[in-house]
Amino acid sequence: MELVVEVKDLSIYYFTLSGVVKAVERVSFNIQRGEWLTFVGESGSGKSTVAYGIINLVPSPGKIVGGQALFEGKDLVKLPKEKLKELRGKEISMVFQDPMTSLDPLRKVGDQIVEVMIEHGIDEKEAWKKAKELLKSVNIPEDRLYYYPHQLSGGQRQRIIISTAMAFRPKLLIADEPTTALDVIVQDSIMDLLNEMKQEGTSIFFITHDISLAVERSDRMGIMYAGKLVEIGKVDQLIENPLHPYTSALFASMPDLWVDKEISAIPGFPPDLRTPPPGCRFHPRCSVFRERKDLKGICDKEEPKMVEVEKEHFVACHLYG
Numbered sequence: 001m002e003l004v005v006e007v008k009d010l011s012i013y014y015f016t017l018s019g020v021v022k023a024v025e026r027v028s029f030n031i032q033r034g035e036w037l038t039f040v041g042e043s044g045s046g047k048s049t050v051a052y053g054i055i056n057l058v059p060s061p062g063k064i065v066g067g068q069a070l071f072e073g074k075d076l077v078k079l080p081k082e083k084l085k086e087l088r089g090k091e092i093s094m095v096f097q098d099p100m101t102s103l104d105p106l107r108k109v110g111d112q113i114v115e116v117m118i119e120h121g122i123d124e125k126e127a128w129k130k131a132k133e134l135l136k137s138v139n140i141p142e143d144r145l146y147y148y149p150h151q152l153s154g155g156q157r158q159r160i161i162i163s164t165a166m167a168f169r170p171k172l173l174i175a176d177e178p179t180t181a182l183d184v185i186v187q188d189s190i191m192d193l194l195n196e197m198k199q200e201g202t203s204i205f206f207i208t209h210d211i212s213l214a215v216e217r218s219d220r221m222g223i224m225y226a227g228k229l230v231e232i233g234k235v236d237q238l239i240e241n242p243l244h245p246y247t248s249a250l251f252a253s254m255p256d257l258w259v260d261k262e263i264s265a266i267p268g269f270p271p272d273l274r275t276p277p278p279g280c281r282f283h284p285r286c287s288v289f290r291e292r293k294d295l296k297g298i299c300d301k302e303e304p305k306m307v308e309v310e311k312e313h314f315v316a317c318h319l320y321g
C-alpha cells in the first residue's frame with residue numbers, strides 16, 4: 001500500500017469580520033496510489049475547504065491553523081510557494097464545478113491547452129498535434145480548438161479540462177463537484193473519464209453532495225458534517241453498515257439510493273461554524289442523543305475521537321469505542 005496523500009489533523013479557519021469560521025476541524029485521512037476517495041456532505045460542511053487545504057491553496061480570509069497535508073511524504077503546508085506551484089501544475093491537477101474558472105474567457109481554447117503543454121516541455125508543433133488528439137479522445141471536434149470557451153457547452157469545457165489534466169498523468173486529481181452543473185448523460189461521460197485516469201494510476205479525491213454519484217465509482221467514501229469528518233470507510237461498508245447517526249440520516253434522506261424506502265429529511269439545520277456546538281457537532285440534531293438520557297453530558301460535552309470499528313471503517317461518535 002502506497003500512500004499518495006496523508007492528511008493529519010488538518011484545521012482550517014476563515015477569519016471574517018463577523019467572526020472565525022471553523023470550516024475544517026482536525027480532519028485526518030489518506031489516499032492510496034490509484035485509489036478513488038469521495039467526500040460527501042451537505043453544502044457548507046467544509047468539503048471544498050479540505051480540497052483547497054490539501055494543496056495549500058485556501059483562499060483568503062482562510063488559513064490553515066493546524067495539521068499537515070502530506071503529498072508523497074512532503075508537507076505541502078510547509079512547502080515554499082514556488083515548489084507548490086510546480087507540483088500543482090504537474091503532479092496534482094484540480095477540476096472545479098465551473099470549468100470557466102479554469103479557462104481564460106478571452107483566449108481560444110486551443111491556445112490555452114497548447115500553452116499548458118509548452119509549460120510541460122512539449123514543443124509547439126507537437127503540442128497542437130497532441131491538443132487535437134486530446135479533443136478527439138473525448139469526442140469533441142478538433143475545430144473547437146479555435147473556439148472561445150463561451151462558445152462551448154459546459155460539458156465540453158469540463159471534458160477538455162479533464163482530458164488536458166489526463167495528458168500529464170498527474171499523481172493526484174482533485175475534482176470538486178465537477179459534474180454538478182451538467183446534465184446526467186454528460187455527467188456520466190465525465191465520471192468515465194475520471195475512471196480512466198484512475199485505471200492509469202492517478203489517485204482521485206472527488207467531492208460531491210450527491211451520494212449516488214459517490215457510491216457508483218469510489219473505493220472509499222468519507223462523510224463530512226459541519227467541518228468534521230465523521231465517518232470514513234469502503235463504500236460497501238458505509239452503505240451496508242452506516243455507523244454514525246448522521247450517515248444513516250443522510251442516506252435515509254437520499255431518494256435515489258433506496259427507492260422503496262421512505263425518505264426522511266434530517267430535522268434542524270447545520271450549525272453556524274462561527275459557533276459550532278460543543279462536543280459532537282451533530283448532537284443537537286441527533287435522534288439517538290435525543291432518545292438516550294445516558295448520553296447527556298457526553299455527546300454535548302466531549303468531542304468524539306475517530307475509532308476503527310471494523311477494518312478500515314472509522315467513525316467519530318460516542319456510540320463506539
Ligand SMILES: Nc1ncnc2c1ncn2[C@@H]1O[C@H](COP(=O)(O)OP(=O)(O)O)[C@@H](O)[C@H]1O
Binds near residue numbers: 041047048059273
Ligand atoms: N471565503 C470564505 N470566507 C468565509 N467563510 C467561508 C469562505 N469560504 C467558505 N466559508 C465557510 O466555510 C464553511 C465550509 O465551506 P465549504 O468548504 O465551501 O463547504 P462545502 O464545499 O462543503 O459546501 C462554510 O461555513 C462556509 O460558509
Ligand SMILES: [Mg+2]
Binds near residue numbers: 048049176
Ligand atoms: Mg464546495
